Amino acid sequence: MPGPLDRNRIPMRYSIFSLAAQTLKGHRGWKPAWRDAAPKPAYDVLVIGGGGHGLATAYYLASQHGITNVAVIEKGYIGSGNVGRNTTIIRSNYLLPGNTPFYELSLKLWEGLEQDINYNAMVSQRGVLNLFHSDAQRDAFARRGNAMRLAGVDADLLDREQVRAMVPFLNYADGRFPIQGGLLQKRGGSVRHDAVAWGYARAADRRGVDIIQNCEVTGLSIDNGRITGVETTRGPIRAGKVALAVAGNSSRLAAMAGMRLPIESHVLQAFVSEGLKPLIDTVVTYGAGHFYISQSDKGGLVFGGDIDGYNSYAQRGNLPVIEDVMESAMALWPGLGRVRMLRHWGGIMDMSMDGSPIIDHTPVEGLYLNAGWCYGGFKATPASGFCFAHLIARDAPHEVATAYRLDRFATGYVIDEKGAGAQPNLH
Amino acid sequence: MRIACPHCGPRDVQEFSYLGDAKPQRPDGMDATEAAMADYVHQRDNPAGSHRELWYHGAGCHAWLVVTRDTRTHAIAAVETMAQARAGAPA
Ligand SMILES: Cc1cc2nc3c(=O)[nH]c(=O)nc-3n(C[C@H](O)[C@H](O)[C@H](O)COP(=O)(O)OP(=O)(O)OC[C@H]3O[C@@H](n4cnc5c(N)ncnc54)[C@H](O)[C@@H]3O)c2cc1C
Ligand SMILES: [Zn+2]
Secondary structure (H helix, E strand, O other): OOOOOOHHHOOOOOOHHHHHHHHHOOOOOOOOOOOOOOOOOEEEEEEEOOOHHHHHHHHHHHHHHOOOOEEEEOOOOOOOOHHHOOOOEEOOOOOOOOOHHHHHHHHHHHHHHHHHHOOOOOOEOOOEEEEEOOHHHHHHHHHHHHHHHHOOOOOEEEEHHHHHHHOOOOOOOOOOOOOOEEEEEOOOEEOOHHHHHHHHHHHHHHOOOEEEOOOOEEEEEEEOOEEEEEEEOOOOEEEEEEEEOOHHHHHHHHHOOOOOEOEEEEEEEEEEEEEOOOOOOOEEEEOOOOEEEEEOOOOEEEEEEEEEEEEOOOOOOOHHHHHHHHHHHHHHOHHHHHOOEEEEEEEEEEEEOOOOOEEEEOOOEOEEEEEOOOOOOOOOHHHHHHHHHHHHHHOOOOHHHOOOOOOHHHHOOOOOOOOOOOOHHHO | OEEEEOOOEEEEHHHOEEEEEOOOOOOOHHHOOHHHHHHHHHOEOOOOOEEEEEEEOOOOOOOEEEEEEEOOOOOEEEEEEHHHHHOOOOO
């Protein structure tokens, strides 16, 4: 439901009629989807970071809480960070009670997102199939599936023949780690990632939010333990509340407030093949190595693997991981050997010490933190924005995000899905 | 990325395992406060720039090395053995 608005500057609503009208005009009448705003001297809330999480936060502040004197500050252009670099997988197949309801809320929000923001984000619930290759792994996946079902999330345990019926082209003949079955979440799938950034930006802009690009935050202004604003490359901006949603750069922003975080920044790479006819209509993850694959609507196979495993802010990785991903690809799906790689890239992940995120207050009054998304924060985008907006507006955590506390590392209430301990490159 | 191991010479990064920041020092056993121990286990500087970090040459000499590397470019400025690192002065 739109809030109070200046009717003159509402961009057009997208519909079959606007599309037909534009078709007749040769598509020359489309207006920019959001204003390129210049910073005002002060806002009620400043959201730092124009990624998916920052833009969603601004949108839900306006749409759920009526807080519209808001700016999103982005150092580059929106979508230039991880929101435009990820492999677009969404799912809610988590094991631990701290995570499951949060990711399920996110999936529910994805299911209604396009109607809510009037933007085609190409949400495609094509299923996510996690393969298992040993008895022990089947037991672990059955346990996770049961935990999901207890929490009201869909999960199906498939045997080898059911997997073969779904994805017959995998290697069932002579794999070193034979496919024994898989855990399927039918409601999982993929979403066009840059449309998520653009759609939230447009929807936030419609409700009065300023989206300020090419504006880097260089300092946080703190007076007597309370945030008063930020320093930027386009001058100081005052604010009642400041919300950090800068993903891989979280430690750098926190350092501006004298804080250290339980986070390391690591590079994760992604790969796309040449465009092909429809080959695979679901998302498959290999359980015996680090590899997962799906196909974009444009035809490219989109796949990835593990993080490179050392601290990095470089947004590019090294060859060993590329080799590892290709080896896993060949082990799982030998036919891929005939496919040519088109491009690959990297993004900087905010790897937390337990592999789970943080949505919380900070010790600085009026400064809020949204971080620690690791390699799985794209699927979290709607719920992250929804819960962060709730925290900022009400100064209390949303009920599905109560476990995402910053102090859980000191109190021992970590949420470690893999049980890997405080070693970010193992999560 | 290639790491110039003081024992083995320049070797592909694939031969090494990464542990993390070399700075945190384990607080002394029973005397440590809970806060100091939590800080040691979880909190990191995570700088964008020069970073001193621990690598293990598992496919080579089995030595732990202290590597000084720029996290923005991956350029390696120094590789020291633990003995050199403990003695101070980066090589
Ligand atoms: C290769 C790859 C594959 C991935 N695959 C998946 C997947 O399949 N499924 C999934 O769920 N997740 C995936 N992820 C993770 C997911 O993309 C991230 O967790 C998520 O996008 C992070 O949130 P964000 O969109 O807000 O981040 P970002 O888009 O990175 O937004 C943060 C923004 O903050 C800005 N910023 C930083 N510092 C400043 C400053 N000082 N001032 C102003 N602005 C600043 C940055 O420019 C950036 O635009 C993947 C990530 C990568 C890199
Ligand atoms: Zn060596």
